[in-house]
Amino acid sequence: MSENNIDSLNPLTFGEELLYRCSELRLYIGANEAGKGYLYIGSRNVYWINENNSEHRYIFSFYTIGLNAVFNKNEDFDSCVYCQIDGLYQIPNLNNGSHNNNGNDEDDDDEEDEEEYTEVRFIPNEESKIKEIYESFCRGALLNPDPEEEDEGNFYFNESDMMNMVVDNNMQYEDDEEEEDEEDYDQEQCIEMPNPNEVDDLMKFQDANEDDNEQDK
Numbered sequence: 001m002s003e004n005n006i007d008s009l010n011p012l013t014f015g016e017e018l019l020y021r022c023s024e025l026r027l028y029i030g031a032n033e034a035g036k037g038y039l040y041i042g043s044r045n046v047y048w049i050n051e052n053n054s055e056h057r058y059i060f061s062f063y064t065i066g067l068n069a070v071f072n073k074n075e076d077f078d079s080c081v082y083c084q085i086d087g088l089y090q091i092p093n094l095n096n097g098s099h100n101n102n103g104n105d106e107d108d109d110d111e112e113d114e115e116e117y118t119e120v121r122f123i124p125n126e127e128s129k130i131k132e133i134y135e136s137f138c139r140g141a142l143l144n145p146d147p148e149e150e151d152e153g154n155f156y157f158n159e160s161d162m163m164n165m166v167v168d169n170n171m172q173y174e175d176d177e178e179e180e181d182e183e184d185y186d187q188e189q190c191i192e193m194p195n196p197n198e199v200d201d202l203m204k205f206q207d208a209n210e211d212d213n214e215q216d217k
Contacts, residue, residue, distance in 0.1 A: 006038050009049055011057070017043035020136035022129055023051070027058070028077065028121040034058075034091045039122060041136040043143050048122075056092060060085050062144035066117060068137045070130055080121040081133045089118040 006023050020041040027034040027048050034056070040047040046065070050056035064086040071082045122133055 009038055009054060011040060011047045011049065011059075012042045013044070016045070019043060019139055020132060022124055022133070024125040026123040026125075028080075028119075028123065029058075029089050029091050030119055031076075032091050036125075039124075039133070041133070041140055043140060046137070046140070058089065060120070062140045063146075065137070065141065068134065068141070070134050071121070077121055078123050079127050079130055080123040081130055081137060083120045083122070083137070084117045085120050086117050088116055089120070 006021060010018070012018055018040065021039060023038050024036050025039045025048070026036050027039075034048075035050050035052065037048050037050040037057075040049075044062060046060040046062070048058045060083070065083050066086060067082075067084040069082050071077065071080050073079045124130060124133060
């Protein structure tokens with residue numbers, strides 16, 4: 001299918017903005033190549049459609065893309081945009097499945113509680129397009145932030161709430177000042193009393209001095 005037919009395959013849902021598109025892009029699911037196809041990056045989802053079979057396609061929601069980065073060429077893959085996508089994906093008609101699906105049911109049962117994801121690589125026919133693809137992924141991620149956690153609470157305060165907070169803080173400040181003044185006053189009025197044992201020793205010392213003075217006389 002030629003570049004001129006890319007518009008006829010536009011899979012974006014109603015109301016979704018097209019951020020980027022290109023053809024002749026190789027897709028890898030795990031370590032397996034899914035072939036060449038058309039990439040559409042929408043404002044909510046990422047789509048890839050095989051150029052030889054339009055029924056062979058993938059849809060990745062930005063809410064499921066946990067990581068995206070640019071990887072340089074190595075001995076296994078050409079330079080690409082790398083993603084970790086929640087869930088396990090497979091390539092049709094391949095026995096070994098995706099990178100995370102090893103076909104071992106026992107291991108799958110043991111790891112049910114662990115987070116599962118699939119490594120996906122987008123490799124364009126021209127390396128210069130990698131930056132454009134990555135920037136479009138980043139833009140899509142910004143348009144789809146993670147939902148706010150329920151236990152984070154409501155951080156919005158209206159004008160009445162703010163006024164009450166200011167009054168409460170002022171009253172608390174005045175109470176603290178009064179407590180400090182009372183503490184200073186108590187310290188000023190307080191006279192340190194000597195130890196009773198020290199008083200007895202002092203009295204004995206004075207009596208002894210008086211006896212010595214009388215003997216001298």
